[in-house]
Amino acid sequence: MVGGGITGLSAAYRLREIAATREIPLEVALLERGDRVGGPLETIRRDGFVIETGADSFLSEKPWAADLARRLGLGAELIPTREIYRRTFVVRAGHLVAIPAGFSMLAPSHLGPVFFSPLFSILGKLRIALEPLIPARTDGADESLASFVTRRLGREVLERVAQPLAGGIYTADPNRLSIAATLPRFVEMERRHGSLIKGLRAAERSSTAKNRNVSGARWSLFQSFKTGMAALPKALAAKLGSSIRKSAEVVAMSRDGERWRLATANGDTVEADAVIVAAPAYATARILSSIAPRAAQLLAQISYASAATVNLAFMQSDFPAPPEAFGFVVPAIERRRIIAGSFSSFKFEGRAPDGAVLARAFVGGVLQKEMMLLSDDEIVAAVRDEFRALLGIGVTPTIVEVRRWPNSMPQYEVGHLARVTEIETLLADVPAFAIAGAAYRGVGIPDCVRSGEQASDAIFAKLISDT
Incomplete structure (x- = not known):
């Protein structure tokens, strides 16, 4: 081996x-x-914090990791995400805006939340509403995420939702990322239903666990371990x-x-x-x-991309308004210096002492290669600047942990x-x-x-x- x-x-x-x-x-x-x-599965336990330097969870819908954990005797260690905070924000014009309820990675299952959302322009919303009328491709050829999303839902969905959400997973350029290799579920929806919105509605009707208040990633399907992913x-x-x-x-x-x-x-x-x-x-x-x-x-x-994670510990009172969400993603068009931010202690129980918040930021990837040329101190300074601008938190974190993952993300x-x-x-x-x-x-x-x-x-x- x-x-x-x-x-x-x-x-x-x-x-x-x-x-x-x-x-x-x-x-x-x-x-x-x-x-x-x-x-990249490495957990640091320090001062009551459970700090993940790499992946902090895995998708339970794909059963192989959970099955392995149970065979290893780790079944009792498995924990779900905290239901109360299951939503995601996206940065727009320097502010955090909630992804509309029912929006699943690339497309919405319902148009109502989209029309009331400040995330898209009026023209952008109308373009989304036209998606069921867009003819489906029939040639079966692979295409990029950018081409697929723009063709079906318009440029705003690509720039405001699809690129940052997919970027957070693959740290990739949407113009080069294969839709068939990364999100085949949506390709199949277009083939079977002729529309992503119709496909998502059909999936919702067939599901016994409906939850229209969850946005972005399907957070209810993610799991971790009580003692951290290194378990x-x-x-x-x-x-x-x-x-x-x-x-x-x-x-x-x-x-x-x-x-x-x-x-x-x-x-x-x-x-x-x-x-x-x-x-x-x-x-x-x-x-x-x-x-x-x-x-x-x-x-x-x-090819591969490099990335880094920056974990920061604060007190909840340090935030002007604690972000009641698992995290946020940052579109490339916002021209900021982080890909995404998340709140580990909101996402899973037991990740921080009472009254404390464990946050982390992601930097680098294909679209931010220049960030990986910075020193650790410079990366931390950039992350703190972004947290100050987006979250209003300017105090010095009590814990800082930087971990670089060079050439770690296959494209x-x-x-x-x-x-x-x-x-x-x-x-x-x-x-x-x-x-x-x-x-x-x-x-x-x-x-x-x-x-x-x-x-x-x-x-x-x-x-x-x-x-």
Whole structure:
């Protein structure tokens, strides 16, 4: 196993599970280039605060992460978002404006809240109302998020809602982001219903859990852990024990007869019957350059963005008016220096002591590359300036925690799924080998867990069939 992020950990544990169930002896070695496992899932506990430096939750609608947590004995640790604060703001002209109720990422299910919202102009609202009359595309070709949203709902929806919400997830340029690879649900709505608004209404009618007062992301579907997101990789690492080898960066790989030979940067050599690479696409490309040159070339074409999180702790009394929401997103057209802000202690119970607020900001991404050139102190100063302007909070935070994540966000550009399919086809001919991770068919934690487990299932089946 190459790579000790959540994908590699999940894959390694899955192999252990299968082998134990089948009562087949199996040795797993997980090689991680750094000095810790878990990737961006890192939690800091300090002075009563539970500080997430990476992802702070996962989507429970995709069951793979929650299922894994339960198999690890973490079922009682799972917690939902706090219902009272389930809404999102968007910055418009320097002010926080609530996303209209019933607005789901790209489109509204009902026009009433849109017409009463100050988020869109009169012309923008009329353009949204015309969406059910816009003919659906029938050619099935991939297109960018910007093209899809503008075509169906108009430019204002793209600039005011779709770009900042998608930007908060993918840190991407909407003109290059593939709608089919990132938000296929909406592509399917257009295909089946001829309209996103009609599709959302149909989904609402078929749902047994209606909640029209939730806006933006579907916050009721998100979960975390009482002790923080690091609970998941920590539990996996505890199960894997000595199978994990840290500071073991794989720099080359070759096939020697029926076995693989992996060379690490520290001069060690590891032999294996099968290999799963759960490293970033660019690292996987380097490892595969001599084994599968064309696949390596395609892997290298998957670009990545860098980002940083800044956690800040305040007292609730420091805010002129505490923002009663999970957070806010910042459209690129506002020309501010943060992508989004969130309030961890409003989102989940137990994230801050009574009377305190744990907030965090996101900076960087494709549209703010220049922010990653700043020092930590300069990033913090920029975030505090934005919080002062948008939230009216000018006091010095009691805790500041900056974490950079260089080249951490794979960019699903137009044509991404076709590229991944070609990569998978090419690698199908490589014996006892698989790839997994966020670079291929989903960036979320459940997607990564599923990717790792599927790779392990395939590799185990291959090993059994060859014996």
